[in-house]
Amino acid sequence: MxxxxxxxxxxxxxxxxxxxxxxxxxxxxxxxxxxxxxxxxxxxxxxxxxxxxxxxxxxxxxxxxxxxxxxxxxxxxxxxxxxxxxxxxxxxxxxxxxxxxxxxxxxxxxxxxxACMLGFQRRYDPNFRKVRDRIASGAAGRLEHIVMHSRDPAPPLRSYVERSGGMFRDQAIHDFDMARYLLGEEIVKVYAVGACLIDPEIGAAGDIDTAMVTLTSKSGRFAQMVNCRRAPFGYDQRLEALCSKEVLYVRNRPRDEVVIADVNGFAAAPPMNDFIERFAHAYSEEITAFVEMIETGKKPLADIRDGLEAQRLAEAAIVSMRSGQPVEVDPSWRP
CATH class of the missing domain: 3.40.50.720 (NAD(P)-binding Rossmann-like Domain)
Structure with a gap:
């Protein structure tokens, strides 16, 4: 025990x-x-x-x-x-x-x-895991391009923004981590743009609520990130991975699977409310993996070094956004 x-x-x-x-x-x-x-x-x-x-x-x-x-x-x-x-x-x-x-x-x-494990729960989500497994096994062919959408259902309170570390460190860090995880290699260039387009209170707190980021990997492949603090229909979490043999999609998970049809057309349930609901299974799997790490020494899917490298990209994105220029990144780069 x-x-x-x-x-x-x-x-x-x-x-x-x-x-x-x-x-x-x-x-x-x-x-x-x-x-x-x-x-x-x-x-x-x-x-x-x-x-x-x-x-x-x-x-x-x-x-x-x-x-x-x-x-x-x-x-x-x-x-x-x-x-x-x-x-x-x-x-x-x-x-x-x-x-x-x-x-x-x-x-x-x-x-x-x-032993130290970092909380990147998307690595433990069965859908993201299946995409990773098909890429890693070669079944999907060579991964060439990733597009990720991450939008919260509504902007956070200003009090949260002020202690969050900013959108790139708080929200987008999961996308930086997923890019590294799926590509299986490091990112060498980061180009980011961002602005406050939705909630003036976020801008007053010194942060942004909308961003787009392009990442270039060591071998020249790309990942594009779309990040936003609002999606009018609910929590928006999607991924598209273009590979040489397949295109792999992770779509939004609806609150239920029932489609209602009548003379006005077809209606489906909206996506889940937030990340807690969407990744409930992944959070449970994280604790199971934590136990395995302790009891058997099994390496977690994300360790403290992954936390450092994902944040290195977040810091590079902040520098890029402020300078308006792409940032070249290597293992020694620091802001």
Whole structure:
């Protein structure tokens, strides 16, 4: 039985806590969140965990693993403390808003030898996995071009934007990661444009709500990203992979599969409401993979180095957007 502590009782922390509490290999012992909210109390009651602080977790020698799903500004310190304590780690992205800190923490965690998994849940979604498997096996032929659409159902609150790290680090980082994952090689050039076209409050907070990014891989292949903070019909998450033998599509998942037909035509359900609903199965699979990593040493689909490289691309996109020029990226590039 793996004694586990979870940092963060917010939206994604709740998802991981419930999944962990229902996994037969895990005992969720602690929930850590500095905000004494009703939600924190309800989550503790639901999962049977104790509410504690970070010092109590790291003083408890029975704890074998931690999930870091707290606010991004806490990730680096918790990664440091967990690696020093020898705990297996599952950390949500991004690692830090400061890229120098990301690099420093990544190197420290890797030197410690602790197993560390990063929260890129799309890698665990069965549809994205099938696309990856067909490409990796050669069944689809050589991958030549990727197009990804990622649009939230509605703009976030300004208070969220101000602590999110910005659209490229917060939302688009999943697309940067998926481009690397499907292409199977590094990105060498990033060209990004972005603006605030939807919500003036996002612009007032210093961020953008609409962006387009073109990535060029080491072998000269392309990935195009369309990112937006609003889709009028719901959560929009699509992918098209053009290969030499096949074109592979991941479409939006509807809330139900019923199509209603009458004299006015055909009506179908809209897409799922948000990423929590859309990737519910993937989040469950992440916790299963985390257990396998701890018990068998099986490498996760995304580790801390993947977190660093995806954020390197996010930082390059920010530089490109501000300068209006493409940015050449290599393993040593830093903003």
């Amino acid at each position: 793996i004694n586990l502590a979870i940092f963060g009782a917010g939206r994604i922390g709740c998802v991981h806590a419930v999944n962990a509490a229902t996994n037969p290999s895990i005992r969720l012992k602690y929930i850590v969140d500095p905000v004494a909210s009703e939600g924190r109390a309800q989550l503790a009651a639901k999962t049977g965990a104790f509410v504690a602080d970070a010092d109590a977790v790291f003083a408890d020698k029975t704890i074998a693993a931690v999930v870091i799903a707290s606010s991004t500004d806490t990730h680096a310190e918790l990664l440091d403390r967990a690696s020093e304590a020898g705990h297996a780690i599952f950390c949500e992205k991004p690692i830090s808003f400061d890229f120098a800190t990301v690099a420093e923490v990544t190197e420290k965690v890797e030197r410690s030898g602790v």
